Amino acid sequence: MTREWTLRRNCSLSPRQAARAYAVLCLGSLAVAVGFLVHGIWFVLAFSLLELALVGLAMLVHARHATDHERIDLSESGLLVTCVQADRRDLVRLDPLWTRVVVPDERPRTLIQLESRGVKVEIGRFVDDTRRRQVARELRQALRGVSVMR
Amino acid sequence: MPTTAGSSDVAPGSSHAGEHAHPHGWRRWLLATNHKDIGTLYLWFSLVMFMAGGVLALLIRLELFQPGLQFFQPELYNQFVTLHGLVMIFGAIMPAFVGFANWMVPLQVGAADMAFARMNNFSFWLLPPAALLLLGSFFVPGGANAAGWTMYPPLSVQMGPGMDMTIFAVHLMGVSSIMGAINIVTTILNLRAPGMSLMKMPMFCWTWLITAYLLIAVMPVLATAVTMILTDRHFGTTFFNAAGGGDPVMFQHVFWFFGHPEVYIMILPGFGIISQVIPAFARKPLFGYASMVYATAAIAIISFIVWAHHMFTTGMPVTGQLFFMYATMLVAVPTGVKVFNWVATMWKGSLSFETPMLFAVGFIWVFTIGGFTGLILSVAPIDIQMQDTYYVVAHFHYVLVAGSLFALFAGYYYWAPKWTGHMIDERRGKFHFWNSLVWVNVTFFPMHFLGLAGMPRRYADYPVQFTDFHAVTSAGAFLFGLSQVYWLFRVVIPNVRGGPPAPPKPWDGAEGLEWTVPSPAPFHTFETPPLVK
Numbered sequence: 001m002t003r004e005w006t007l008r009r010n011c012s013l014s015p016r017q018a019a020r021a022y023a024v025l026c027l028g029s030l031a032v033a034v035g036f037l038v039h040g041i042w043f044v045l046a047f048s049l050l051e052l053a054l055v056g057l058a059m060l061v062h063a064r065h066a067t068d069h070e071r072i073d074l075s076e077s078g079l080l081v082t083c084v085q086a087d088r089r090d091l092v093r094l095d096p097l098w099t100r101v102v103v104p105d106e107r108p109r110t111l112i113q114l115e116s117r118g119v120k121v122e123i124g125r126f127v128d129d130t131r132r133r134q135v136a137r138e139l140r141q142a143l144r145g146v147s148v149m150r
Numbered sequence: 151m152p153t154t155a156g157s158s159d160v161a162p163g164s165s166h167a168g169e170h171a172h173p174h175g176w177r178r179w180l181l182a183t184n185h186k187d188i189g190t191l192y193l194w195f196s197l198v199m200f201m202a203g204g205v206l207a208l209l210i211r212l213e214l215f216q217p218g219l220q221f222f223q224p225e226l227y228n229q230f231v232t233l234h235g236l237v238m239i240f241g242a243i244m245p246a247f248v249g250f251a252n253w254m255v256p257l258q259v260g261a262a263d264m265a266f267a268r269m270n271n272f273s274f275w276l277l278p279p280a281a282l283l284l285l286g287s288f289f290v291p292g293g294a295n296a297a298g299w300t301m302y303p304p305l306s307v308q309m310g311p312g313m314d315m316t317i318f319a320v321h322l323m324g325v326s327s328i329m330g331a332i333n334i335v336t337t338i339l340n341l342r343a344p345g346m347s348l349m350k351m352p353m354f355c356w357t358w359l360i361t362a363y364l365l366i367a368v369m370p371v372l373a374t375a376v377t378m379i380l381t382d383r384h385f386g387t388t389f390f391n392a393a394g395g396g397d398p399v400m401f402q403h404v405f406w407f408f409g410h411p412e413v414y415i416m417i418l419p420g421f422g423i424i425s426q427v428i429p430a431f432a433r434k435p436l437f438g439y440a441s442m443v444y445a446t447a448a449i450a451i452i453s454f455i456v457w458a459h460h461m462f463t464t465g466m467p468v469t470g471q472l473f474f475m476y477a478t479m480l481v482a483v484p485t486g487v488k489v490f491n492w493v494a495t496m497w498k499g500s501l502s503f504e505t506p507m508l509f510a511v512g513f514i515w516v517f518t519i520g521g522f523t524g525l526i527l528s529v530a531p532i533d534i535q536m537q538d539t540y541y542v543v544a545h546f547h548y549v550l551v552a553g554s555l556f557a558l559f560a561g562y563y564y565w566a567p568k569w570t571g572h573m574i575d576e577r578r579g580k581f582h583f584w585n586s587l588v589w590v591n592v593t594f595f596p597m598h599f600l601g602l603a604g605m606p607r608r609y610a611d612y613p614v615q616f617t618d619f620h621a622v623t624s625a626g627a628f629l630f631g632l633s634q635v636y637w638l639f640r641v642v643i644p645n646v647r648g649g650p651p652a653p654p655k656p657w658d659g660a661e662g663l664e665w666t667v668p669s670p671a672p673f674h675t676f677e678t679p680p681l682v683k
Contacts, residue, residue, distance in 0.1 A: 010679040012342035021339055028367045032407070032454070036374070041404060043377055047370030051328055055366060058332045062265055062340055109677075128678030 002075040003142050005135050009126040011066040018063045026052055070123045072135075074142050081114065081121050092121050096146045103136040104129065112136045172673045180275075183267035185256045186671060190569070191274050192249030197638070199241030199281060206234035208631050211624040217614050227610035228296035229312075233284060235299030236316065239416065240323045241281055243554050247419040248330045250561055251358050253569060255334060257664035257671060258352045260343025260679045265336035273329035280322035287312035298608060300405055301375070303390035303398045307382050314383070317376045324369045331362035331369075338362075343663065345682035349443070352662050353436060356443050357422030360450045364411050364418070367454075371408040375401060399464050406457035414453045416550060417517075418446060420557030421488055424510050426662070427560045428492050431507035432499030433659035438491040445484035445491075452481050462530050463537045471530040478528035485521055489514060504657070505579030509560035512587050516556065520548025523598070538608075541601025547594045559586070559637075567656045571670030572649030578641050585633035592626030 013021065033048035064086040073080040079094040094116040102113035104124070111122040112132055124132040173181065182188050209230050213222050222230070252270065256263055264270045287294040292310020295301065306313055338359045342351070351359075378401070381387040388394025390401045429436045436442060458466065458474040466474075492514055503511070523545040527533050536542060559582075567573050596619040605616050612620065655665035663682070667675045 010344060011340050012344075012346070013339050018339065021335070025335070025363060025366055028363065029370065032367055032371065036371070036404070036407075041374060041378075041400075043374035044370050044404075047373045047377075051366065051370055054328070055332050055335075058266060058269070058336060062336055066340065126678075131678070 002073070004074070005072045005139065006069055007071075007124060007127045007131070007135065008069040009065065009067075013066070015063040015066050018059055018066065022056060022059050025055060068126065070126065072123065072139065074139070074146070079114075079116075079143070081123060083121075083123070092119065094119060094121070096143050099143055101136055101140040101143065103140065104132050112139070114139075182271055182274075183263070184673060185252050185264045185267070185270065186569075186673070188264075188270050188274050189249050189252030189254075192245050192252055192277075195274070195277055195281070196242045196244075196246035196249060197642070199237050199245070200634070201638070202281075202285060203234050203237035203242050204631050204634060206230045206237065208628060210234060211627040213610055214612070214620050215624040216621070217612050217617055219611055222610065224610040225296060226293065228298075228608060229288065229294040231608050232295050232298050233288070236284055236295070236320075237281075238550070239299060239412070240320065241277075241284065243416050243550065243558075244323075244327065245277060246558050247358075247361075247416070247554075248327075250354075250419065250423070250558070250565075251330070251334050254565060254664060255337055255355055255358060256341070257568075257667065257675060258355050258662055259338060259341060259346060260663045260676045260682065261337055261341035262674065262677045262679075264333045265341060266333050269329050270333050273326045273333070276322045276326040276329075280319040280326070283315045283319040283322070287315040290315065300402075300409065301379060302405075303379060303382065303401050306379050307390060314380070317380050320376050321373060324373050327365050328369050331365040334358055334362040335366070341679075343676070343679035343682050349440065350682065352422075353425035353439070353442055354419070354422035357418045357425070357446050360446050361415050361418045364415050364450050364453065368408045368411045368415075371404060372412075375404045375408060378404070399461070402461050402464060403457070406460045407454075409460065410457045411450070411453040413546075413549070414449055416554050417557075418449065420513070420554045420561075421446065423557045423561035423564070424492060424513055425488075427506045427510040427564050428495050430564070430657045430660040431504060431510070432496045432501055434495055434499040435661075436491070437494035437497075438487070441487055442491055445487040448484040449481060452477065452484070456481065459528055459530075459533065462533045475528055475530045479525060481528075482521065482525050489518055489521075500659075504563070505574065505576060505583055506560045506564035506657075508580065508583045509556050509563060512583065513553065513556040513560060516548055516552030516587070516590065520545055520553055523548065536601060538606055539601035540597040540605045540607060543607050544594050544597035544601060547597070551594065552590050556586070556590075559583075564657070564660075565664070566645055567652030568664060568667075568669050568671055570645050570649075571652050571668075572645050573652045573656060574641060574645050575649065578636075578644075582633060582637045582641055585636070586630065589626050589630035589633055593623055593630050594626075596620075596622050596626075 029048045029052055030045075033045040036042075036044040068085050070084070071082040073082070074096060079096045079099055081092045081094065083090040094114060099114055099116040102115070104110035104112055109129070110132075112124040112135060114121045114123065124135065127135070172178070172184070178187060179191060182191060209222070210227065213220060213227055252264065255261075284294075290311045292312055294312040295306070295309060295316040297305035297309060297313070301313075301316070338351070338355050378387070378389045382389050382391060382396075388396040390396045390398045392398065425436055425442060456474060456478045458470065459478045462471060462474070492510075496511075501507070523541070527536060527542065527545055563574060563579055600616055600619045600623070603616065605612055652669040654668050656669065663676070663680060664671070666680070
């Protein structure tokens with residue numbers, strides 16, 4: 001039996017689409033700048049490059065986090081929690097039989113806590129309270145199923 | 151018709167946690183990173199600048215009430231004219247639309263905030279020093295910039311330190327605009343709620359997305375124009391000095407390559423507001439949504455190939471005149487699509503005429519007048535006659551005051567209940583609308599006749615034959631100004647202080663995510679995005 005939950009940050013453009021949007025912007029701005037350069041006015045190109053560098057930096061900062069997500073895999077081999085934030089990827093393997101799921105209470109923005117033999121993991125930062133509670137309940141039920149099976 | 155309180159239907163899955171503490175006092179504003187707070191800052195700033203620019207306008211009209219020089223010498227008069235333009239364009243209209251974007255774009259796309267909250271703060275706080283530089287330049291030796299908002303050389307190269315202050319202010323405002331545009335592009339493209347595809351976006355977001363692209367494309371050109379003046383003034387270059395091999399007409403090409411798209415930067419978000427308001431009060435979806443999007447994009451693209459219609463009198467080959475004439479006329483096509491779509495949206499709609507709708511309908515009428523005179527001015531032989539006359543002044547005030555400003559008023563009356571949590575007194579709103587509509591026409595319509603009769607712009611004095619129309623224009627201007635003072639003290643401030651509580655969706659025909667959150671919108675909204683079906 002394998003179950004998985006993916007909790008993803010909302011981002012309506014993939015990094016590839018964001019790159020395309022940036023390319024369109026560069027194309028427009030540089031076309032103007034090159035037009036002026038041909039007529040000897042190089043200032044526009046200098047300002048355009050400066051500005052596009054700033055826009056590119058902003059989009060890069062944003063795109064780094066576009067694919068942030070948390071993934072929980074429950075299988076025969078264990079409970080694997082993967083947290084991806086920018087270029088950082090954390091993997092934690094927990095023993096399903098020893099894992100305790102703390103369902104978030106009514107206070108806003110409380111994360112799901114998974115505890116197993118002294119290892120603690122907090123998940124659910126990319127979804128809202130309702131979805132967090134739902135995932136926590138589903139996970140708890142699935143873990144019960146694992147212990148019954150064994 | 152306003153709906154009753156309590157008809158909120160918050161989108162499932164969305165959360166509006168306004169429960170936790172947020173900063174108070176001056177820190178809340180100085181260190182603001184919340185899009186609503188920054189939007190409020192922008193709106194108050196633009197209101198202050200609108201009043202400052204309005205005072206300058208009234209000083210101009212005071213001098214022009216009668217022929218002869220009564221109050222101001224021409225040098226000071228020219229400073230008023232220049233600063234009126236700069237303050238209104240860079241201080242009032244543009245920041246007002248950015249204020250609307252800050253408030254409404256995240257709410258409309260279901261985002262928690264703008265993409266770059268700290269940069270948002272910085273882009274606002276660049277504006278007050280820029281405003282101080284602009285207005286403070288009146289008090290330096292030689293006074294403020296008197297070369298007109300277009301800053302043509304050789305005048306701008308010869309002026310005193312007031313010109314340097316203007317250049318620095320324009321740079322600051324340009325940087326602020328670029329950062330605002332980056333934020334808006336990134337927010338709209340990346341932070342849309344799941345299910346909100348680009349072609350499901352509210353029109354206000356679409357028009358702002360296209361405006362932000364325009365801003366990013368043309369702001370380097372403005373920066374270039376003013377930097378070249380600066381180097382001509384202080385660093386020995388002769389870009390615009392014919393004696394040194396330069397060309398003053400080149401400045402006009404550079405400036406208007408920025409300046410014409412700038413005109414659309416000041417009106418496209420207004421089109422977006424009108425496209426939100428009309429369907430709400432016609433109780434029908436916007437007619438031709440896709441064509442509205444394409445028309446907006448078409449206007450933006452055409453704006454890059456029409457700049458030289460501002461320069462017909464500088465001497466241009468006939469082929470050049472024809473190209474720029476026909477290209478300019480082409481703008482009427484997508485603009486016409488928009489106007490017809492608004493009218494078609496109202497056609498057989500269940501119309502009601504609350505203040506936002508009055509301003510929207512008023513906008514269509516008066517903006518169309520401004521559009522038509524633009525079309526007339528695009529005809530090269532006519533423009534050569536009308537260049538730098540009051541006909542041109544009438545044209546662009548119909549587009550910017552009766553156009554952009556009326557759109558801003560429509561948006562204000564439409565969204566203010568969401569901002570303040572209070573309904574606006576309809577009687578006061580309507581009083582403001584009818585006074586604005588009447589006096590804007592009394593002010594600017596006679597300017598067409600003045601222009602046709604040959605009255606040149608930027609003159610402090612005039613022959614006696616122009617007296618009557620100038621007197622009517624001045625009277626209209628003072629009453630229009632008074633109407634805005636009424637709006638500030640009898641509508642805006644009372645609405646901020648209190649009033650009947652606004653329900654989450656005060657207009658029964660309004661659509662969009664912004665109406666799913668309570669009024670006033672909590673400090674935090676859509677911390678996790680709603681699902682759009």
